[in-house]
Amino acid sequence: MIKVESLxxxxxxxxxxxxxxxxxxxxxxxxxxxxxxxxxxxxxxCLNLLETPTDGHIWVDGEDLTVPTTNILKVxxxxxxxxxxxxxxxxxxxxxxxxxxxxxxxxxxxxxxxQQAKLLLSKVGLSDKEQAYPNSLSGGQKQRVAIARALAMxxxxxxxDEPTSALDPEMVKEVLDVIKSLANTxxxxxxxxxxxxxxxEVADRIIFMDYGKIVEEAKPTEFFASAKTxxxxxxxxxxx
Amino acid sequence: MNLDFTQIVPYIPFMLEGxxxxxxxxxxxxxxxxxxxxxxxxxKISDVKVLRWLADFYTSIFRGTxxxxxxxxxxxxxxQVLGYDISEFLAAILTFGLNSSAYVxxxxxxxxxxxxxxxxEAAEALGIPYRQTMVRIxxxxxxxxxxxxxxxxFITLTKESAIVSVINYLDLMRRATVVGADLYRNFxxxxxxxxxxxxxxxxxxxxxxxxxxxxxxxx
Ligand SMILES: Nc1ncnc2c1ncn2[C@@H]1O[C@H](COP(=O)(O)OP(=O)(O)OP(=O)(O)O)[C@@H](O)[C@H]1O
Ligand SMILES: [Mg+2]
Numbered sequence: 006m007i008k009v010e011s012l013x014x015x016x017x018x019x020x021x022x023x024x025x026x027x028x029x030x031x032x033x034x035x036x037x038x039x040x041x042x043x044x045x046x047x048x049x050x051c052l053n054l055l056e057t058p059t060d061g062h063i064w065v066d067g068e069d070l071t072v073p074t075t076n077i078l079k080v081x082x083x084x085x086x087x088x089x090x091x092x093x094x095x096x097x098x099x100x101x102x103x104x105x106x107x108x109x110x111x112x113x114x115x116x117x118x119x120q121q122a123k124l125l126l127s128k129v130g131l132s133d134k135e136q137a138y139p140n141s142l143s144g145g146q147k148q149r150v151a152i153a154r155a156l157a158m159x160x161x162x163x164x165x166d167e168p169t170s171a172l173d174p175e176m177v178k179e180v181l182d183v184i185k186s187l188a189n190t191x192x193x194x195x196x197x198x199x200x201x202x203x204x205x206e207v208a209d210r211i212i213f214m215d216y217g218k219i220v221e222e223a224k225p226t227e228f229f230a231s232a233k234t235x236x237x238x239x240x241x242x243x244x245x
Numbered sequence: 246m247n248l249d250f251t252q253i254v255p256y257i258p259f260m261l262e263g264x265x266x267x268x269x270x271x272x273x274x275x276x277x278x279x280x281x282x283x284x285x286x287x288x289k290i291s292d293v294k295v296l297r298w299l300a301d302f303y304t305s306i307f308r309g310t311x312x313x314x315x316x317x318x319x320x321x322x323x324x325q326v327l328g329y330d331i332s333e334f335l336a337a338i339l340t341f342g343l344n345s346s347a348y349v350x351x352x353x354x355x356x357x358x359x360x361x362x363x364x365x366e367a368a369e370a371l372g373i374p375y376r377q378t379m380v381r382i383x384x385x386x387x388x389x390x391x392x393x394x395x396x397x398x399f400i401t402l403t404k405e406s407a408i409v410s411v412i413n414y415l416d417l418m419r420r421a422t423v424v425g426a427d428l429y430r431n432f433x434x435x436x437x438x439x440x441x442x443x444x445x446x447x448x449x450x451x452x453x454x455x456x457x458x459x460x461x462x463x464x
């Protein structure tokens with residue numbers, strides 16, 4: 006579904022991604038882990054072109070995102086993204102947060118969009134918050150709305166950038182549960198996370214990054230039991 | 246004390262008519278200034294360097310010269326060059342509209358840039374096109390923050406509108422002068438229209454407060 010080849014990204018003189026190669030299959034759940042500043046977010050943001058790669062190629066469903074003729078908006082419709090800080094639209098009610106993009110981008114009727122939104126809200130356990138404004142929600146609720154908002158576009162791929170890092174500890178579980186159940190539906194997902202337990206349990210594969218490179222890729226069981234590289238071992242020693 | 250308010254009574258309808266004359270062009274100028282200002286603000290945050298430079302230049306001209314000069318220039322200067330006899334009304338809405346757009350564009354630009362960058366990214370990630378992102382996601386949030394500054398600009402425009410009396414446009418201000426000259430009594434006439442300006446500004450302020458409350462219902 007996604008193929009990344011010789012991907013480079015620099016901000017000015019700072020090389021943030023160096024020679025990234027990887028492939029993500031349909032239905033796969035990939036957890037990206039690594040120290041702060043290692044380029045995890047940047048890699049994720051390259052996948053939906055929130056960052057423009059400096060060099061290299063990214064194919065999504067066989068379409069090369071890095072050629073100038075690519076319709077970026079079309080590509081983004083297939084890719085949902087969930088941010089650390091939610092980024093809900095504060096001036097819109099929860100339901101409107103969910104319906105705005107489908108109505109605007111996919112030209113769904115208001116009725117269709119609302120029906121779908123209600124279904125998604127019930128799936129993330131927030132049916133009663135339909136008419137609330139985001140500012141009245143807790144962090145965990147906000148993030149669940151944000152997930153539902155991304156799903157409302159019926160994406161083929163979901164990107165999560167530290168979806169629980171901004172949450173109070175007691176709210177982490179409710180969000181992780183939603184992400185887990187989404188993984189169980191066969192959604193293709195790339196999750197940047199500091200939740201090692203979650204990565205071990207849910208991911209099909211771990212990508213460990215350091216200094217802008219993929220240092221190690223492995224199944225979670227292998228990775229957590231016996232990481233091959235020193236850097237991964239060091240990292241695991243610190244976080245586990 | 247030499248004061249006699251009864252003398253201006255016959256002139257009151259004449260002066261009251263000035264309310265509408267003033268408001269008519271002030272409202273149009275505010276609308277022009279707002280819409281044009283919003284467009285110029287978008288140009289200022291665009292990627293096209295030449296356009297950005299032009300927008301900044303435009304703003305600096307209106308901010309860097311006296312309003313009364315701008316008005317004289319449009320009313321007396323343009324006809325000389327174009328051979329087109331511009332009406333007082335048109336000169337007034339043009340000058341005040343363009344002048345206000347320069348200030349409004351700065352207010353809106355600052356307001357847009359103060360909106361959390363994550364909002365634009367979230368909209369982009371959903372595949373929402375640029376225009377809708379700006380108009381439906383970013384602008385409404387910017388508006389909420391800049392409403393007090395915008396109201397301030399509209400109030401300033403309303404008061405400065407009195408300058409049009411120099412091109413003999415029969416606005417409130419001009420009418421007070423006419424009445425004063427007629428009666429050889431300036432105090433009463435100026436006091437009277439002064440009160441009217443004050444009431445108009447108070448009403449504007451109140452409308453702004455109401456709007457502010459409406460916009461903050463999402464908090
Ligand atoms: N827009 C930007 N401009 C300049 N430098 C940037 C920009 N975005 C990221 N960087 C730099 O790129 C490097 C990698 O950042 P990135 O956010 O991808 O790291 P990360 O692995 O996600 O870290 P964290 O775990 O702290 O989120 C960092 O050194 C960061 O300062
Ligand atoms: Mg990050």
